Amino acid sequence: MDEMYVALLGLGTVGTGVYKVMKTQESQMQQKLNTVLRIGRILVRDPKKHEGEVDDPSVLTSSYEDIISDPRIRIVIEVMGGIEPAYTYIRDALEAGKSVVTANKDLIAERGGELMAIAEENRVDLRFEASVAGGIPIISPLKNSLAANEISQVMGIVNGTTNYILTKMTEVGMDYKEALQEATDLGYAEADPTADVEGYDAGRKIAIMASIAFHSRVTFRDVYTEGITKITSKDIGYAKTLGWVIKLIALARNTDNGIEARVHPMLIPEDHPLATVGGSYNAVYVVGDAVEDVMFYGRGAGEMPTASAVMGDVFSVARHTVYDSQGSTRDNVYRKIPIKRMDNIRSSYFLRMEVEDKPGVLATIASVFGNNSVSIEQVIQKNKIGTNAELVIITSEVKERHIRDALLILNSSSVVKEVATLIRVYG
Numbered sequence: 001m002d003e004m005y006v007a008l009l010g011l012g013t014v015g016t017g018v019y020k021v022m023k024t025q026e027s028q029m030q031q032k033l034n035t036v037l038r039i040g041r042i043l044v045r046d047p048k049k050h051e052g053e054v055d056d057p058s059v060l061t062s063s064y065e066d067i068i069s070d071p072r073i074r075i076v077i078e079v080m081g082g083i084e085p086a087y088t089y090i091r092d093a094l095e096a097g098k099s100v101v102t103a104n105k106d107l108i109a110e111r112g113g114e115l116m117a118i119a120e121e122n123r124v125d126l127r128f129e130a131s132v133a134g135g136i137p138i139i140s141p142l143k144n145s146l147a148a149n150e151i152s153q154v155m156g157i158v159n160g161t162t163n164y165i166l167t168k169m170t171e172v173g174m175d176y177k178e179a180l181q182e183a184t185d186l187g188y189a190e191a192d193p194t195a196d197v198e199g200y201d202a203g204r205k206i207a208i209m210a211s212i213a214f215h216s217r218v219t220f221r222d223v224y225t226e227g228i229t230k231i232t233s234k235d236i237g238y239a240k241t242l243g244w245v246i247k248l249i250a251l252a253r254n255t256d257n258g259i260e261a262r263v264h265p266m267l268i269p270e271d272h273p274l275a276t277v278g279g280s281y282n283a284v285y286v287v288g289d290a291v292e293d294v295m296f297y298g299r300g301a302g303e304m305p306t307a308s309a310v311m312g313d314v315f316s317v318a319r320h321t322v323y324d325s326q327g328s329t330r331d332n333v334y335r336k337i338p339i340k341r342m343d344n345i346r347s348s349y350f351l352r353m354e355v356e357d358k359p360g361v362l363a364t365i366a367s368v369f370g371n372n373s374v375s376i377e378q379v380i381q382k383n384k385i386g387t388n389a390e391l392v393i394i395t396s397e398v399k400e401r402h403i404r405d406a407l408l409i410l411n412s413s414s415v416v417k418e419v420a421t422l423i424r425v426y427g
């Protein structure tokens with residue numbers, strides 16, 4: 001095959017990166033792939049807007065029909081984002097015998113199973129390496145290199161935007177809004193950054209990784225998510241004093257009582273390998289019975305790192321197409337493990353609260369915790385807020401439902417003015 005045509009759906013941050021890598025890799029494709037990839041079509045909403053961004057503006061189109069009906073196009077690269085029309089476009093491409101590479105975690109976390117089945121039926125490939133952790137290879141290692149392991153845990157920092165924000169707040173005392181603006185300007189944030197800062201983006205990524213790691217379908221709806229919008233410089237300061245850092249952690253565990261899948265801020269010890277992962281870098285820490293601990297680290301977002309992951313998939317699919325071995329990758333979800341309720345997970349907790357500054361208050365709070373099976377490990381009281389005191393309590397490990405029950409009582413007690421923060425502690 002002298003040349004092979006691909007179509008690009010989207011020419012935004014990732015699409016532009018893919019376009020650039022296609023150009024820089026062109027001269028080596030023959031040696032690497034035994035064919036040369038050409039961009040046959042690029043789908044965008046407004047072709048006029050993109051005319052100056054491509055060598056040949058005639059490839060730009062706003063009609064998907066131009067792509068689906070073009071028999072030259074063998075691979076469709078979806079980098080538009082969102083559920084629809086992306087789902088319909090990918091399904092139609094697979095049914096038309098075209099392989100698909102996508103960076104779309106929203107779609108894979110929600111309807112990945114359906115699309116994998118359609119790909120298998122039509123004996124074509126569906127790849128989504130870039131949907132998790134940008135430039136870091138993690139989907140392929142979980143599916144292939146670690147396939148012989150019983151994986152018990154996948155824990156990671158998988159959102160570049162929030163890691164960038166927390167790093168800037170921690171290291172240079174930057175204000176949350178300013179850090180979010182910088183992350184957006186650098187192309188890390190989603191079109192609507194709510195998905196980043198509320199933990200939904202990381203939730204989608206951990207759902208995808210958990211499904212592959214545990215061979216049991218985990219969808220975004222199964223993941224407990226909590227974002228970073230309530231984290232303040234005060235919490236970061238206390239964490240530092242205690243030898244911890246605050247990170248947005250995505251965690252999936254395959255336990256005896258089911259799968260735990262959650263995303264929330266977590267206090268982790270300064271010497272934990274994930275503590276030093278800063279800026280837009282991501283890392284995924286996997287525990288398997290044979291390999292033990294293995295960590296993947298790299299750029300989790302941005303134009304070129306994400307394009308690297310997309311193009312890795314495109315190269316692999318192109319090789320399959322040249323040698324006519326498409327459709328050989330199976331979904332590999334073959335068992336059904338229940339999802340554990342968040343109430344039943346165990347953790348220790350960091351709580352920051354504003355309380356009345358008078359004798360007996362600490363005893364009242366301690367008795368509420370005690371009555372709800374929560375034991376206190378550490379209490380810090382150093383700041384005053386007007387006439388009230390700021391109290392930080394670290395609990396021992398306890399089931400989440402006990403801490404929730406205790407907080408319900410404390411929130412209605414006259415001595416507690418506000419429970420400002422609850423952060424789970426690594427353990």
Ligand code: NAP
Binds near residue numbers: 010044084191
């Ligand atoms: P983006 O900058 O917003 O670009 C989206 C592109 O898709 C634009 O060119 C847009 O066209 C086009 N598009 C959107 N909807 C369309 C429609 N209905 N019809 C035709 N064209 C449409 O997004 P992005 O940051 O590149 O992200 C793309 C995907 O990659 C998303 O799934 C995202 O989650 C994923 N991802 C992003 C990153 C990252 O670092 N940014 C990393 C990993 C994965 P117009 O320009 O004409 O509006």
Ligand code: HSE
Binds near residue numbers: 132160189201301
């Ligand atoms: N918005 C995402 C992030 C892009 O910040 O990590 C990469 O998936």
